[in-house]
Amino acid sequence: MNIIVLIKQVPDLVEELEIDSSGKDLDREWLKYKVNEFDDHALEEALLLKEDQGGSVIAMALDGQDVDKALYAAAAKGADRVVKVTGVGENPSNHQAAKAFANAISGMDYDLIFTGVQSVEDRDGQLPVLVAHYLGLPHVSVVSGVQVEGGKAVVHKEYGGGMMAELEVDLPAVLGIQAARETPRYVPVARVRRAMRGTELEEVSAGDVDASAGSEVARMFKPETGAGAEMLEGSAEEVADKIVGILKEKGIV
Amino acid sequence: MKVLIVAEHLNGKLEDITFEMLGKAKELGTAEVALLGHNAKDMAAQLGKADTVIYMDSPELAQFNPDTYGKALKAIVEARQPDIVLIGNTSMGMDLAAALSVDMNMPLVAYAVDVAPDKVVSSLYGGKMNVESAVSTPFIASVLAGAFPADAGRGEGSPAIEEMAAPDLGGAKVRFKQLIEPEGGDVDITQQPILVSVGRGIQNEDNLPMAEELAGKLGGAVSASRPIIDNKWLPKTRQVGKSGLKVKPKLYLALGISGAPEHIEGMKDADLIIAVNTDPKAPIFDYAHYGTTVDLFDLVPALTSKL
CATH class of the missing domain: 3.40.50.1220 (TPP-binding domain)
Incomplete structure (x- = not known):
C-alpha cells in the first residue's frame, strides 16, 4: 500500500505575530515556521499503517520556508521517498496549493493521500477536500483511526461531543487526519542530519496551477478583545495567594 | 440577497450551528435552508425563521456522508442559485464547503466570524489574527461555531417547504457504517x-x-x-x-x-x-x-x- 502524505509549513504560533506594512499579511521576515501539527499526525498514521501492512510512504511538500528540513525530518521518521513540488509562488492560497499537489500526484501510483485536517492558514478552505476534488477522489475529513482492508479504508470521523461516525471509503481516497492512533514520533536532530546525507530529495514541477481562492485579502487585524482578564501580578507565591483569595470570595473553597 | 444555509443534524437533532447561520442569513436577506436527510422532514418545523426549507429525502442521505451529501448539495446550489452559501466550519461542513467550491468554481472563505455581501472576516492563526477577505457574490463562507448567536435563528414561523428530488446518489464511494457513542466509565x-x-x-x-x-x-x-x-x-x-x-x-x-x-x-x-x-x-x-x-x-x- 502506498500512501502520500502532504506536508505544509505554517507559522509557529508560539512566536508573536505582527502584521506587515501592507496591512494584509503577517510580517513573515522573522517568522519561525514549523510543520502543521495535523500533518505530523497524518505522517504518523501513514507510517503506522506501513509498519502494519507494508508498502511505502511518500512525504510531499510545496517548496517554501524550511521545507527541505521538514522533508528530511519525514525521511528520518521513516518516509521512503520525499518530494518537493516546485514552481508555486510564495504563500499560495490553499486552492493553489491543492492544485499544485494534485498536479504533482496525478501521475503517481498510490492508494491513499493523507494530510492534516486543517492548518492555521486555511483562509480559503481546508486542503484535504480541495486536493480530493481536484483529483476527483472520495474524501473524509476529521479522521482519527484508519484501517485498510481489501481495497477499502474504514475510518472514524469525529463529530462534537465525542461522537464518531464509522465510514467505509473506496481507495484511492484523501483523508484529512485529525489524530494518529499514536503520539507522532520524535526524531533527534542527529537522525535528521543523517537522513539529509542519505536521502534523495526529489523535485517535481507544480505544472499549471490554474486555481484561485476567488477572493483577495483586504486587511489583517488583531481581533478586538473583550474586557479581558484581570491580570494577577507577582511571584508564584503571591499569585497563588491571590487565586486562593478569589476562590474563597466566590465560595469555591 | 439570497442566502442558502446547509442544515447540520446528527441523531435526529439539528445542531446549534444551523440556527447560528440562520440568524445571520436573516440579517443578510432571504434565508433558504437546505435540509438533507431521510424521513427527516419533521425537522423543518424547527426552522421557523427560514423563508424556505429545501427538503431533499433519500435513504442515501439518512446519515452524513461526504460523497452523497456533497452531490446532493451541489444539485441544490445549481437549482437555487444562491448569492451566499453558509456552511458550518465543522466536521461535516469541512467535507462539503471545499468540495462545493471546486465543483461549482465558487470562492470559499473559511473560519468565518462575520459575513457581509462584500466581505468575510475569518479568525485564523489559532484566533490570534482576523483576516478580512473582499468577496463578490456568489460565494461560500464556512462559519465558525459560536460566531453568531443561535437564539437569533430560532423562532416560530411556518417556512414554505419545497421538496426537491435527490440526484442519482448510487455508487457512492463513501458508505456510512455506524455511529459510535463516546465511551462512558471515565469522569463526566x-x-x-x-x-x-x-x-x-x-x-x-x-x-x-x-x-x-x-x-x-x-x-x-x-x-x-x-x-x-x-x-x-x-x-x-x-x-x-x-x-x-x-x-x-x-x-x-x-x-x-x-x-x-x-x-x-x-x-x-x-x-x-x-x-x-x-x-x-x-x-x-x-x-x-x-x-x-x-x-x-x-x-x-x-x-x-x-x-
Whole structure:
C-alpha cells in the first residue's frame, strides 16, 4: 500500500505575530515556521499503517520556508521517498496549493493521500477536500483511526461531543487526519542530519496551477478583545495567594 | 440577497450551528435552508425563521456522508442559485464547503466570524489574527461555531417547504457504517463543578499528576484541550472544545491553554475562568476573568500547597 502524505509549513504560533506594512499579511521576515501539527499526525498514521501492512510512504511538500528540513525530518521518521513540488509562488492560497499537489500526484501510483485536517492558514478552505476534488477522489475529513482492508479504508470521523461516525471509503481516497492512533514520533536532530546525507530529495514541477481562492485579502487585524482578564501580578507565591483569595470570595473553597 | 444555509443534524437533532447561520442569513436577506436527510422532514418545523426549507429525502442521505451529501448539495446550489452559501466550519461542513467550491468554481472563505455581501472576516492563526477577505457574490463562507448567536435563528414561523428530488446518489464511494457513542466509565467533565484544564503548556505526560493533585484539592477533575487528547495523554472523554465537550463549571482553571477558537467554544460559559499562560498575548486571556503569566510549573505547586 502506498500512501502520500502532504506536508505544509505554517507559522509557529508560539512566536508573536505582527502584521506587515501592507496591512494584509503577517510580517513573515522573522517568522519561525514549523510543520502543521495535523500533518505530523497524518505522517504518523501513514507510517503506522506501513509498519502494519507494508508498502511505502511518500512525504510531499510545496517548496517554501524550511521545507527541505521538514522533508528530511519525514525521511528520518521513516518516509521512503520525499518530494518537493516546485514552481508555486510564495504563500499560495490553499486552492493553489491543492492544485499544485494534485498536479504533482496525478501521475503517481498510490492508494491513499493523507494530510492534516486543517492548518492555521486555511483562509480559503481546508486542503484535504480541495486536493480530493481536484483529483476527483472520495474524501473524509476529521479522521482519527484508519484501517485498510481489501481495497477499502474504514475510518472514524469525529463529530462534537465525542461522537464518531464509522465510514467505509473506496481507495484511492484523501483523508484529512485529525489524530494518529499514536503520539507522532520524535526524531533527534542527529537522525535528521543523517537522513539529509542519505536521502534523495526529489523535485517535481507544480505544472499549471490554474486555481484561485476567488477572493483577495483586504486587511489583517488583531481581533478586538473583550474586557479581558484581570491580570494577577507577582511571584508564584503571591499569585497563588491571590487565586486562593478569589476562590474563597466566590465560595469555591 | 439570497442566502442558502446547509442544515447540520446528527441523531435526529439539528445542531446549534444551523440556527447560528440562520440568524445571520436573516440579517443578510432571504434565508433558504437546505435540509438533507431521510424521513427527516419533521425537522423543518424547527426552522421557523427560514423563508424556505429545501427538503431533499433519500435513504442515501439518512446519515452524513461526504460523497452523497456533497452531490446532493451541489444539485441544490445549481437549482437555487444562491448569492451566499453558509456552511458550518465543522466536521461535516469541512467535507462539503471545499468540495462545493471546486465543483461549482465558487470562492470559499473559511473560519468565518462575520459575513457581509462584500466581505468575510475569518479568525485564523489559532484566533490570534482576523483576516478580512473582499468577496463578490456568489460565494461560500464556512462559519465558525459560536460566531453568531443561535437564539437569533430560532423562532416560530411556518417556512414554505419545497421538496426537491435527490440526484442519482448510487455508487457512492463513501458508505456510512455506524455511529459510535463516546465511551462512558471515565469522569463526566460536563458534570464537574471544578475543572483544572491542561493544554500544550503542560509539556509532557509526566506533568499531569501535578494537575491531578490540584484538581483533587479543589474537589474537581482534570480536563484538557485537544493536543493533549491527540497525544493520548488523557482519554477523549476529557476533551473540552469543538470536537470534545462543552462545559460550564463553577471554576475553569486553564493551565497552559492558548485559547484557540475551537477550545473557547467549549468553555467560554464557565462561571469563573482563571487562565495561566506564560504568553501574555494568549487569546485565552480575552475570555478569562483572571489571568497570570506566572509559569504554571511554579504556580501549581504553590497553589496546591495553600489549599
